Amino acid sequence: MPTLLVAFIVISTVWTALSLWLSARQIACVRRHRDAVPADFAASVTIEEHRKAADYTVARERLAGVRTVWDLLVSLAWVLGGINLLYGALASILAPSLGLGVLFLLATFAIGAVLSLPLDIWRTFVVEQAFGFNRTTPLMFVLDKVKGWAIALAISVPLLFACLWAMRAFVGLWWLWTWFGVIALMFAAPTIYVRLIAPQFNKFTPLQDGEPRARIETLLRRCGFRASGLFSMDASRRSAHGNAFFIGFGKTKRVVLFDTLIAASTPDEIEAVVAHELGHDRHGHVLFGLLRGAVIALAVLAAFGWLSKQAWLLPSFGIAYRDDALALLACLLLFGLVGPVLAPFGNWISRRNEFQADDYARRQVAAGPMISALLRLSRDNASTLTPDPVYALVHYSHPPVPIRIRHLHEAEPKVMHEAESKESHA
Numbered sequence: 001m002p003t004l005l006v007a008f009i010v011i012s013t014v015w016t017a018l019s020l021w022l023s024a025r026q027i028a029c030v031r032r033h034r035d036a037v038p039a040d041f042a043a044s045v046t047i048e049e050h051r052k053a054a055d056y057t058v059a060r061e062r063l064a065g066v067r068t069v070w071d072l073l074v075s076l077a078w079v080l081g082g083i084n085l086l087y088g089a090l091a092s093i094l095a096p097s098l099g100l101g102v103l104f105l106l107a108t109f110a111i112g113a114v115l116s117l118p119l120d121i122w123r124t125f126v127v128e129q130a131f132g133f134n135r136t137t138p139l140m141f142v143l144d145k146v147k148g149w150a151i152a153l154a155i156s157v158p159l160l161f162a163c164l165w166a167m168r169a170f171v172g173l174w175w176l177w178t179w180f181g182v183i184a185l186m187f188a189a190p191t192i193y194v195r196l197i198a199p200q201f202n203k204f205t206p207l208q209d210g211e212p213r214a215r216i217e218t219l220l221r222r223c224g225f226r227a228s229g230l231f232s233m234d235a236s237r238r239s240a241h242g243n244a245f246f247i248g249f250g251k252t253k254r255v256v257l258f259d260t261l262i263a264a265s266t267p268d269e270i271e272a273v274v275a276h277e278l279g280h281d282r283h284g285h286v287l288f289g290l291l292r293g294a295v296i297a298l299a300v301l302a303a304f305g306w307l308s309k310q311a312w313l314l315p316s317f318g319i320a321y322r323d324d325a326l327a328l329l330a331c332l333l334l335f336g337l338v339g340p341v342l343a344p345f346g347n348w349i350s351r352r353n354e355f356q357a358d359d360y361a362r363r364q365v366a367a368g369p370m371i372s373a374l375l376r377l378s379r380d381n382a383s384t385l386t387p388d389p390v391y392a393l394v395h396y397s398h399p400p401v402p403i404r405i406r407h408l409h410e411a412e413p414k415v416m417h418e419a420e421s422k423e424s425h426a
């Protein structure tokens with residue numbers, strides 16, 4: 001068997017085994033603590049809520065485990081004959097051309113999307129449904145998928161044509177030209193998403209008048225953020241989960257609050273959540289994230305540039321044909337082996353950003369409302385309060401809520417006593 005192919009199979013299998021081991025740790029840890037609310041939360045979380053969070057975490061983790069194994073089987077099917085079969089079939093109809101390359105890559109992505117469909121259905125209509133979070137109807141699910149695929153097609157067709165054309169036209173430096181394209185797309189992405197993509201799925205309305213609005217406007221003025229960038233999103237159409245996010249830079253900057261979060265929170269908590277999102281802006285997290293992405297893309301594309309021109313690449317993957325599209329796919333498959341190494345670093349930076357944004361919110365509105373907002377979010381979303389520390393270190397993009405709350409307490413010890421006495425009265 002060709003060497004690179006053997007290495008690919010071995011490393012993919014090792015990553016899958018490690019991922020399953022982490023999942024097993026998470027499930028065991030959550031189950032171990034299922035019947036006792038952690039002491040710090042005894043006053044604010046009921047045993048029923050705690051058990052629901054544990055069961056929901058376990059159900060999602062089991063599904064994630066099935067997905068991991070499924071993904072391994074699919075990628076093994078590709079490298080152990082699927083690629084040759086698909087390319088051979090397409091090459092028997094079409095002459096070698098850019099069009100053949102683009103069609104081949106689109107076909108592999110499409111087959112991947114169709115193969116992951118059963119797990120998406122299971123997630124939405126079995127797991128989310130069982131815990132009372134799902135509000136998507138089968139019709140809405142189908143429409144969402146069709147829209148999502150149409151958008152993916154509209155973006156990827158010109159991109160793949162441009163990339164494969166650059167591989168021919170610029171030979172040695174195609175990756176640098178592709179990088180320029182990727183950079184342009186990365187900086188345009190928030191605007192494209194906000195103006196063209198997101199409105200296909202949700203309605204965004206400026207936050208309505210009322211107490212939260214007035215208080216938030218004062219907060220926005222104090223933080224030097226324009227009030228027109230504050231939106232409510234009708235997330236309740238699909239799911240009961242509450243959330244908020246910050247997106248864009250320059251003119252497209254906006255803070256988006258899910259209507260589910262607004263409905264469930266007090267004005268104090270909404271103000272704290274907005275302050276947290278503004279913290280992401282004030283600390284330049286979006287811009288730094290883009291710059292980091294640009295540097296990683298440059299490194300990855302430079303590696304692709306070198307790899308794709310190596311005569312041994314395709315034969316050592318057991319691929320019987322020659323085409324830049326095949327070289328690109330081989331590069332993407334190899335990059336998939338590096339992903340599990342990069343992801344924990346990304347999550348580590350993201351967790352650090354969350355602490356900074358929490359701290360910004362604490363300075364703007366005090367620790368009490370931020371703690372109360374975090375408690376509410378984790379309770380309403382059935383997030384576990386007792387994750388496995390190793391699992392959290394690798395997979396969590398946000399620090400576990402108990403640790404965020406502890407940080408807020410430590411930064412403002414006075415508030416802890418106030419919050420605690422309030423909780424004991426409640």
Ligand SMILES: [Zn+2]
Nearest residue numbers: 276280354357
């Ligand atoms: Zn955040």
